[in-house]
Amino acid sequence: xxxRSLEALIEALRRLPGVGxxxxxxxxxxLLQHDRDGAQRLAHALTQAVQGVHHCQRCHxxxxxxxxxxxxxxxxxxxxxxxVETPADQAAMERTGSYRGLYFVLxxxxxxxxxxxxxxxxxxxxxxxxxxxxxxxxxxxxGFSAEGEATAHVLSQALKVRGLTVTRLARGVPAGSELEYVxxxxxxxxxxxxx
Amino acid sequence: xxxRSLEALIEALRRLPGVGxxxxxxxxxxLLQHDRDGAQRLAHALTQAVQGVHHCQRCHxxxxxxxxxxxxxxxxxxxxxxxVETPADQAAMERTGSYRGLYFVLxxxxxxxxxxxxxxxxxxxxxxxxxxxxxxxxxxxxGFSAEGEATAHVLSQALKVRGLTVTRLARGVPAGSELEYVxxxxxxxxxxxxx
Numbered sequence: 001x002x003x004r005s006l007e008a009l010i011e012a013l014r015r016l017p018g019v020g021x022x023x024x025x026x027x028x029x030x031l032l033q034h035d036r037d038g039a040q041r042l043a044h045a046l047t048q049a050v051q052g053v054h055h056c057q058r059c060h061x062x063x064x065x066x067x068x069x070x071x072x073x074x075x076x077x078x079x080x081x082x083x084v085e086t087p088a089d090q091a092a093m094e095r096t097g098s099y100r101g102l103y104f105v106l107x108x109x110x111x112x113x114x115x116x117x118x119x120x121x122x123x124x125x126x127x128x129x130x131x132x133x134x135x136x137x138x139x140x141x142x143g144f145s146a147e148g149e150a151t152a153h154v155l156s157q158a159l160k161v162r163g164l165t166v167t168r169l170a171r172g173v174p175a176g177s178e179l180e181y182v183x184x185x186x187x188x189x190x191x192x193x194x195x
Numbered sequence: 196x197x198x199r200s201l202e203a204l205i206e207a208l209r210r211l212p213g214v215g216x217x218x219x220x221x222x223x224x225x226l227l228q229h230d231r232d233g234a235q236r237l238a239h240a241l242t243q244a245v246q247g248v249h250h251c252q253r254c255h256x257x258x259x260x261x262x263x264x265x266x267x268x269x270x271x272x273x274x275x276x277x278x279v280e281t282p283a284d285q286a287a288m289e290r291t292g293s294y295r296g297l298y299f300v301l302x303x304x305x306x307x308x309x310x311x312x313x314x315x316x317x318x319x320x321x322x323x324x325x326x327x328x329x330x331x332x333x334x335x336x337x338g339f340s341a342e343g344e345a346t347a348h349v350l351s352q353a354l355k356v357r358g359l360t361v362t363r364l365a366r367g368v369p370a371g372s373e374l375e376y377v378x379x380x381x382x383x384x385x386x387x388x389x390x
């Protein structure tokens with residue numbers, strides 16, 4: 001346990017989000033004892049990703065090309081721009097198969113308490129992207145947490161000033177759920193936004 | 196999200212124990228967005244550890260030298276050999292400062308349901324190590340789980356046949372605990388092992 005390489009590995013694993021000392025130890029022992037091949041593969045994948053993956057010049061998501069495949073797709077509607085917090089949210093939206101426009105990936109949401117401000121989540125690139133003269137509607141699909149809502153509010157104001165149509169994903173009762181188990185705030189929103 | 200390097204990284208992170216798809220995604224995004232330096236450091240640490248860390252020839256723990264520092268320490272009592280499941284257990288025992296003998300690290304415990312047998316946890320190297328003519332007492336400090344107890348039982352029989360004194364860590368009431376909150380099996384053991 002007083003081995004430098006092993007300690008350096010545990011220390012490096014601790015920097016992963018959600019990994020404490022015990023988990024990092026368990027991961028290091030597991031890799032060295034049972035999965036040295038996996039450790040080498042992870043080292044290689046990390047190096048490749050750090051060298052190769054950058055932000056798409058247009059939508060800001062992670063990509064290995066200057067512009068990502070989705071932004072280059074001629075079949076997408078260039079007049080719609082949907083704003084999400086993370087590439088994972090973008091992937092979820094794509095899996096629905098119900099959106100044919102383009103995206104902008106913020107890489108986070110406003111969180112003043114954690115020191116995450118407008119510049120950190122790429123608001124200026126978004127404003128530039130949205131005012132290219134082609135985009136007509138910006139759909140805000142940030143989360144419905146307090147921070148996601150605040151982010152949507154700030155973006156909405158900045159985008160409306162620039163003459164864009166700004167919409168927000170509908171709030172309402174989730175598919176497949178029974179009213180009695182849905183929280184009251186959701187029911188209230190679903191009622192006021194009824195159609 | 197349809198990027199090869201990024202997918203390879205998520206896939207490699209998923210092989211870590213306790214990491215599912217969502218955690219792996221979060222880790223990959225975090226590293227690429229906020230901690231590229233950490234990603235590079237982790238890649239380096241993995242490579243160094245895989246290349247440099249091996250099992251100690253005497254106690255089987257992880258070490259970068261052929262024999263670990265603890266086994267080489269002339270101040271330790273060579274007549275006592277304490278058997279633990281993992282290097283983390285060894286570290287915990289060392290922190291108590293109350294043991295001056297040597298160790299043997301099993302790297303696991305018997306778990307027939309998971310296909311972990313005698314050879315997988317290094318029982319043969321232990322038997323060889325314990326019968327060097329110097330070791331007199333083997334202290335079994337495997338865990339007090341069902342699997343740890345089974346491991347201790349099997350080891351105890353194999354070691355006694357070879358003429359060694361075999362002891363087991365005492366079971367009893369943990370320091371600082373109130374009897375009323377201690378489980379019944381522990382109290383029963385503490386009673387029968389009273390001194």
